[in-house]
Amino acid sequence: MTAGSPSGSARRVHVESGELEGTAEDGVAAFLGVPYAAPPSGAARFRPPGPARRWRGVRPAVQFGAAAPQPGSLRARLILGRSVPSGADCLVLNVWAPEGARPGALPVLVWLHGGGFTNGSGDVPALRGAVLAKDVDAVVVTVNYRLGPLGFAWHPDLTGDHANLGLLDQRAALEWVGRNISAFGGDPGRVTLAGDSAGAMSAAIQSALPGAGERISALALHSGLPRLAEPDAAADGVERLAAWLGVPVRALAEAGNDALITAAAAIAPAHRFGPVAAGELARGLPAPGALPTLLGTTGDEGTFFLLDERSPRELSDAEARTLAEALLPGDAAARYEAAARALPPERALGSRWAVAAAATVALFDEPADEWAATAPGPVWRTQYCRPATLWDGWLGATHTLDVPVLFGTHRSPEPARLFDGDDGVEQVSARLRRDYRSFLHRGVLDWPQWAPGAPVVRKVS
Structure with a gap:
C-alpha cells in the first residue's frame, strides 16, 4: 500500500x-x-x-x-x-x-x-x-x-x-x-x-x-x-x-x-x-485437521430462538414445550425438564429460560465439547456470559452477542441498543481483542487447553 x-x-x-x-x-x-x-x-x-x-x-x-x-x-x-x-x-x-x-x-x-x-x-x-x-x-x-x-x-x-x-x-x-x-x-x-x-x-x-x-x-x-x-x-x-x-x-x-x-x-x-x-x-464430514482452535459459545445461546415480532415476552409452559420439541434432538421433554430443574433461582419461574437453557446445551455446548474431544489439534474453550442490557436482560448472553463486542462495533448505531448503559462492556471488548491478538500472532491463549477429563472453559463476563 x-x-x-x-x-x-x-x-x-x-x-x-x-x-x-x-x-x-x-x-x-x-x-x-x-x-x-x-x-x-x-x-x-x-x-x-x-x-x-x-x-x-x-x-x-x-x-x-x-x-x-x-x-x-x-x-x-x-x-x-x-x-x-x-x-x-x-x-x-x-x-x-x-x-x-x-x-x-x-x-x-x-x-x-x-x-x-x-x-x-x-x-x-x-x-x-x-x-x-x-x-x-x-x-x-x-x-x-x-x-x-x-x-x-x-x-x-x-x-x-x-x-x-x-x-x-x-x-x-x-x-x-x-x-x-x-x-x-x-x-x-x-x-x-x-x-x-x-x-x-x-x-x-x-x-x-x-x-x-x-x-x-x-x-x-x-x-x-x-x-x-x-x-x-x-x-x-x-x-x-x-x-x-x-x-x-x-x-x-x-x-x-x-x-x-x-x-x-x-x-x-x-x-x-x-x-x-x-x-x-458425499462421504460425510472428514476429520478436522490438527489446527489450533478457539472454540467459543455464549451462556444463553438459546434465547435467540425465542426472538420474534412480539419480543420481549414470557412463554407459557405449553409454548415452551412446543418450541422445545421443534428445536431439541432426542427426548426433548426430558431435556426441557432437566433444564428447568437446573435453573438458578432468579430464572426458575420463567419457562422461556428453561427452553433456552436446553437449547444452549443441546445445540451448542454438547457439540462444542464433542468437537473439542475429537480435534487432533489444541483447543481453547470460552463462553461469553455477559448479558445484553436490552429489554432488562431478556436476551441474556444470547447467540453471537460476543461478535460485535469482539469487533469493537458494539457502540455502532444498530448493535448499540444491546449494550445501552453497560460501561463495563468496554473492558470486556478490549480483553477479547487481546485474546485474539495472542491467538493470531502466537497461536496460543493464556488459559489451559480443553482436554477430555479436564474440560477448561474460560467464562467471559
Missing part, C-alpha cells in the same frame, strides 16, 4: 485483477467490495465460482458490494445489524489492514458471516473490521458467499455434479486471500479462519476439506459446528421449491433470484437450505 498520506486519504494496492483504491482512517486502510470471483449470474448461478474478471485502470473499493440474495431476518438484524442491499454480483470481500506493514508481515483473520446459510453478509455493522484490525495488528477479511437455494440447493437435475456452492465460494475467497493478501501486508501462511453461527459451521467444514492446510493455519469458531443434510432430504427440498413455483426442477435455473428466495422462505421450516452430504462431502 502507498504510505505517507494524511488520515482519510486514498490508498492503492495491486491485486491479480487490477489496481484497487481504498481509503484510510486512524491508521487502518479499508478496501471494500473487492471481487474474488465472477458474478454468479445467468448460466453461472448454479455452478461453482469462476475467476474474478480483470479490470482496466483503478477500481474504487470504497463501498460495500452487494449482499447475496436473501429474505432478511429479524433475529440477525437485532444482534449484528442489517446487510446492505442484495444483488447478483455478491462474491466480494472486504479488507481492513493496518498501515505501514511490509508485504506479508501480519497474520490474517478471514471471517465468514452467520445467518443460518440464508441471511447475512460480511458488511453487517457488527463485522466492520477497522477496530479489530488495529487492535490485534492483523489484516481482517470478511466474505460474502451465496446463500439459501442459490448457495445450497442440491439436485442432479439442477446442479449436476456440483454441491454446496456457498462452500465453494468460501474456498474461492480463501484461495484469493492466499494469492493476494500479501499486497495488503498479510502473511498467506498465517491465516486464521473464523466465523459466527453458520459461518463457524462453514469454517469447521473448510478446515476438513482436502488441501485445507495450505489455506488455513488456525480456526476460531463462534457458536457453530457443522452438520450436513442427507442428499435425499436436500433433493426433496429442491423438488418442494419447484412445486411451490409450479415448474420442473430444471426450470429453476431460469427462475429469478427473488422468486427463488420467496419460495425458499415459503417451504421453511419443512426444508432449510444448508450444507449437504454430496459432492466433496
